[in-house]
Amino acid sequence: MTGWAQFKAILRKDLIRELRTRDMLVSMILFVLLAMVIFHYAFSVKAGADLTYFTGGMLWVTFIFAMLLGLNRSFAQEKDEHCLDGLLLCPVDRVTIFLAKTAGNLIFLLIIQAVAVPVFTLFFIERSYFGDLLPFFIVLLLADVGICALGTLLATISMNTRSRDLLLPILLLPLIVPVLIAATGATTLIFAEGAGLGELLTRILFLLGFDAVFLVAAWGTYDFAIGE
Amino acid sequence: MKKLLSAPALFAGAGICLIAGLLLAFWWAPADASSMGFSQKIFYYHAPIAEVALLAFGVAFAAAIAYLRTQNLKWDRLGLVSIRIGLLFSILVMLTGMIWGKAAWDAWWAWEPRLTTFLLVCFLYAAYWVLRSVVDEDQRRATYAAVFAIIAFIDVPITFFATRFLPEGLHPVVIQAGDSGMESSMLVSFLISMLGMTLLLVALIRRDLEIEELKDRVTDLKTSLGG
Numbered sequence: 051m052t053g054w055a056q057f058k059a060i061l062r063k064d065l066i067r068e069l070r071t072r073d074m075l076v077s078m079i080l081f082v083l084l085a086m087v088i089f090h091y092a093f094s095v096k097a098g099a100d101l102t103y104f105t106g107g108m109l110w111v112t113f114i115f116a117m118l119l120g121l122n123r124s125f126a127q128e129k130d131e132h133c134l135d136g137l138l139l140c141p142v143d144r145v146t147i148f149l150a151k152t153a154g155n156l157i158f159l160l161i162i163q164a165v166a167v168p169v170f171t172l173f174f175i176e177r178s179y180f181g182d183l184l185p186f187f188i189v190l191l192l193a194d195v196g197i198c199a200l201g202t203l204l205a206t207i208s209m210n211t212r213s214r215d216l217l218l219p220i221l222l223l224p225l226i227v228p229v230l231i232a233a234t235g236a237t238t239l240i241f242a243e244g245a246g247l248g249e250l251l252t253r254i255l256f257l258l259g260f261d262a263v264f265l266v267a268a269w270g271t272y273d274f275a276i277g278e
Numbered sequence: 279m280k281k282l283l284s285a286p287a288l289f290a291g292a293g294i295c296l297i298a299g300l301l302l303a304f305w306w307a308p309a310d311a312s313s314m315g316f317s318q319k320i321f322y323y324h325a326p327i328a329e330v331a332l333l334a335f336g337v338a339f340a341a342a343i344a345y346l347r348t349q350n351l352k353w354d355r356l357g358l359v360s361i362r363i364g365l366l367f368s369i370l371v372m373l374t375g376m377i378w379g380k381a382a383w384d385a386w387w388a389w390e391p392r393l394t395t396f397l398l399v400c401f402l403y404a405a406y407w408v409l410r411s412v413v414d415e416d417q418r419r420a421t422y423a424a425v426f427a428i429i430a431f432i433d434v435p436i437t438f439f440a441t442r443f444l445p446e447g448l449h450p451v452v453i454q455a456g457d458s459g460m461e462s463s464m465l466v467s468f469l470i471s472m473l474g475m476t477l478l479l480v481a482l483i484r485r486d487l488e489i490e491e492l493k494d495r496v497t498d499l500k501t502s503l504g505g
Contacts (some may be wrong), residue, residue: 203429207422211412220408221426224401225433228440235443253443260436267432271425274346277418 056142059273060150067158074123075161078116082166083110086173098221106238110193110230112170113163117197118222120158122215129209138276148202148272152243156198160190163190173240182240185254187245189240192257195235196264200225203268206275232256285488288481295474302467317381322468324374326475327367328396332434334364335403335477339431342424354420355494357427358410359486363479365403371396391441398437402430 068074089108093101101108128134137147167190171179179186201222208217236253237246247254281287303322338360345353375393376386387393407427413419 160336183351200429203425207409210418211409211422212414213408213412217412218407220405224398224405227398228433228436231440231443256443258442263432263436264429267429271346271428274421275425277421 051207053143053146056146057150057153060137060142060147061153061157064150064154067127068158074120075158078120078158078162079122080163081119082112082116082162085115086166086170090173091206096225101174102176102242103238105170105241106234106236108174108236109167109170109237112166113159113194114197114223114226114230116162117155117159117201118219120162121155121201121222122218124155124158125205125209126215134237134276141169144273145269147276148268152195152198152202152268155202156194159194159198160191163194177241179240179244182244182246184239185245185250186240188247188254189233189236189250189257192254192261196229196257199224199261199265199268202246203272203275205271208271210277228260231255232260265276283484285481285485288477288484288485292474292477292481293462295470295477297474299471299474302470307462307464307467317378320374320378320381321344322370322471323475324378325468326472327374328371328392329363329472330395330479331367331371331399333476334360334367335399335427335431336481337435337483338364338427342427342431345420345424346428349417351416351420355487355490356425356483357424359483359490361403361406361427363482363486365400365407367479368396368400368403372400380484389444391438391444394441394444395434395438399434402433404428 086108089112093099093104125134128137201218204221204225205218208214208221211217233251236245236250239250299322307322309316309318338357341353341357341360344350345357372393375396379388379390379393380386402500406423409426410419410423413422
């Protein structure tokens with residue numbers, strides 16, 4: 051089997067397993083929707099208060115917390131059912147496992163965003179940002195890749211420790227602050243003022259650089275993270 | 279030569295340089311001409327501590343790569359010790375930075391790029407500590423710690439760069455490329471403090487390494503005695 055075929059096989063296994071039970075996706079989507087409602091009540095201090103400049107932050111905080119839930123869940127199943135041991139016994143390059151796992155997590159995050167973004171727009175955004183959809187999708191995708199790559203690497207480490215899911219947020223959150231800063235700034239500008247590709251270029255390039263650096267770093271270290 | 283590099287000799291050298299740097303800073307270097315005035319004196323300690331903290335994390339980064347290549351636990355000890363001292367220095371950076379902030383901006387805390395970066399550095403390396411504490415097996419703990427130390431060190435400059443996207447900062451840019459921006463008496467005092475702080479770092483790493491080695495030997499002896 052070539053690397054590409056192995057990649058597809060692992061990704062397919064993850065997707066099928068999730069589509070059969072759907073427990074992870076359903077909980078993540080419910081969590082994201084609930085978080086929006088909670089945000090609405092938490093920030094309703096004064097009638098007519100303007101939340102426009104908080105919208106980007108609300109969106110990304112929700113996605114990051116939802117992703118933490120999903121990452122923990124995806125590796126807990128692997129570990130509990132000894133699926134990972136089986137995977138490691140196969141003659142598969144560890145990097146292929148990393149890339150397939152990252153792609154799987156990215157697909158789940160994108161599915162959640164496909165549900166969450168329209169609802170979020172309906173709830174919180176008054177301005178139409180239809181003209182800025184292209185930069186919006188670029189920012190969304192680039193930030194997602196960064197979060198999923200680092201998240202997959204660190205979830206692999208944390209599931210092998212004593213505290214398991216408790217450890218992941220402590221490791222992951224300080225590391226993805228740069229993504230949060232760039233993505234929040236960009237989405238807020240799009241929601242509040244309408245910003246084109248030109249204005250967001252430095253942020254987009256920054257996210258691209260972040261993804262490239264950490265994909266390479268995770269590529270180089272995943273062998274050690276996943277263990278024998 | 280070996281004696282000169284022993285921990286006590288390094289501590290003595292660090293002490294002499296740090297005291298000399300402090301005396302020179304207060305009695306030789308002039309008060310700063312800018313609006314910072316006398317409060318600028320903390321710069322002779324604050325900046326060297328910051329640079330030495332980053333140096334310590336750099337050592338840990340190199341040690342992590344060396345560990346992953348060799349699987350030799352001595353590199354893990356070096357990483358552990360450097361990060362412990364680097365974390366301590368980072369907390370000192372924040373404390374001295376807050377004192378300066380109070381004098382210069384009349385606020386104990388400002389969400390300013392460098393201060394914010396160091397706050398995140400503290401969280402990152404505190405997480406390193408939590409990670410170490412929840413893995414029981416030696417080799418596995420060392421491997422995870424090394425992977426995290428590499429990722430964390432790469433993240434530090436990226437975080438600093440990202441904070442540039444936030445609204446304007448307050449921190450003065452003291453040393454710019456091409457122009458040191460300081461009088462020679464200030465520069466000499468600063469460099470002596472810098473040397474002192476670096477010597478202190480090396481001395482602390484050496485001493486802590488010896489302690490960690492002794493700890494490991496005690497554990498080995500206990501195991502071989504059946505306890």
